[in-house]
Amino acid sequence: MVDSGKIIQCLPNFSEGRDLDKIEKIVNAFRRKTGVKLIDYNNDVNLNRTMVILMGEPQSIKNAMLEAMGIAIKIIDIREHKGQHPRMGVVDVVPFIPIKNMSMLEAVNLSKEFAKEAGERFNVPIYLYEKSAIKPERENLAHIRRGEYEGFGEKINRPGWKPDFGSRQLHITAGVTAVGARMPYISLNINLNTDNKKVADSIAKSIRFTSGGLRFCKAIGVKLYNSQLVQICVTMTDYNKMSLYKVFEMVKMESKRFGVSIINSKIIGTIPMSALVDSALYYLQVDDFSMEQILENMFME
């Protein structure tokens, strides 16, 4: 795809998951661009949010992302946004993930370049988060986003909450944006056979780190639009340190107290091979395994 061989992943989240016409206008910025591969995009009507999956050459990704942000800010008004996912801006968060031939430091530098250019061009306040965070209290995205758009008019003027780039005042229609480099996350949605949102909330609360659950685990309960099901949306922020099977088995365990069960689950976006292998080895009770035993490229018949 590129000369440098460097590949970065970018997973921007836009606060629009229902108006397909607007979503297409934004996503179009990622089409037919040299060095940019639009892997997928998922618009979720319940969350009223669209996550885009991009891979490509770092500078090409940055430029396409700037273009998409310009379009999103022009056509979306954050004041009209209602959805189940917390949000603080039209372009809510722009994560950069080093995939190949790139160090985390290079990804951090790219995220800062993007943050600076986007802040200046669109006059939107930008907060650097995760590996790009300049202060420890800004590492956690949820902490930055607390209060959401509605709370930011006040929060932005609080001591310690001056944006890292862009305007020092809230952008009325675009809100604020978080930008940062981070490890690849794993996103797992688990569907339960109940329409009781309280059950999903309770299970999500029980498994997530911030309320006494698993380390490196974020989770929210979601009621599925036009469906009899609820869903636990899980984000694993460090799959090297916390395994997929732990999340799954803990959701199963917590479901029992409500007499509900897991119908199925879905992995959103990409997942590192070793995360799936790790869970297979757990369930198959495999001891004493080396990743070198894996044949990745199989033969042709």
Add this chain to the structure above:
Amino acid sequence: MVDSGKIIQCLPNFSEGRDLDKIEKIVNAFRRKTGVKLIDYNNDVNLNRTMVILMGEPQSIKNAMLEAMGIAIKIIDIREHKGQHPRMGVVDVVPFIPIKNMSMLEAVNLSKEFAKEAGERFNVPIYLYEKSAIKPERENLAHIRRGEYEGFGEKINRPGWKPDFGSRQLHITAGVTAVGARMPYISLNINLNTDNKKVADSIAKSIRFTSGGLRFCKAIGVKLYNSQLVQICVTMTDYNKMSLYKVFEMVKMESKRFGVSIINSKIIGTIPMSALVDSALYYLQVDDFSMEQILENMFME
């Protein structure tokens, strides 16, 4: 490793698993050879058998394998062999598995070259099996091996059992050898918390294809030497059509009737990535997954 980019795997089984001196002499033929990578070798004292895992350039693998066979025939006398694994020769079986940039047809041709040269050089009767078999009744290795070494003096003269290459008479000290190209197998050993060999035999019988079990599944029960455990040794001959989790869950299910349980399991040798992914997706109840979601090469910190 090689110019052609073709990589073949070769997994010869030698009927000696106890005399480490002899085993080293054989395995040495695979060391310090251009185009040959000795991945691993496992000598099993219970089976009295050593399986070697080789990968490399086809012609280099063939030549090193000829050298090793010559050594093995010189230092092992099959008449003295006692072990839990059925066997018919000093070099019991030589499977060739196409791994990269090779078709199955090319692997079949390589296996025939090896069979012809080995038969002529060592005067050992050779049977082609699996994808290399010339007759359908020789596809199944177990069918060829039935009667083992002790029965071959008679079997070799029976109508339809003329060897494909080499001597038409049994080699008294080396027995006979099966050679063929095949799909990659998966070898899984499952340990149970009992020392009752009958339990292992019964479970193995219940899960293997030939006695009413799973398609593409071979299994034997083994009593572990110097241990309170028994083991189910499973070979899966087509992981694309029959999944690892089916074998594991069926062993678990059959164990219940004896009140025993699985302690752990071990994957012997290599395993295709997709076989592990397939089982992870089963246990995590993942729907609607594409192999393109997998990130195989992760970033550097």
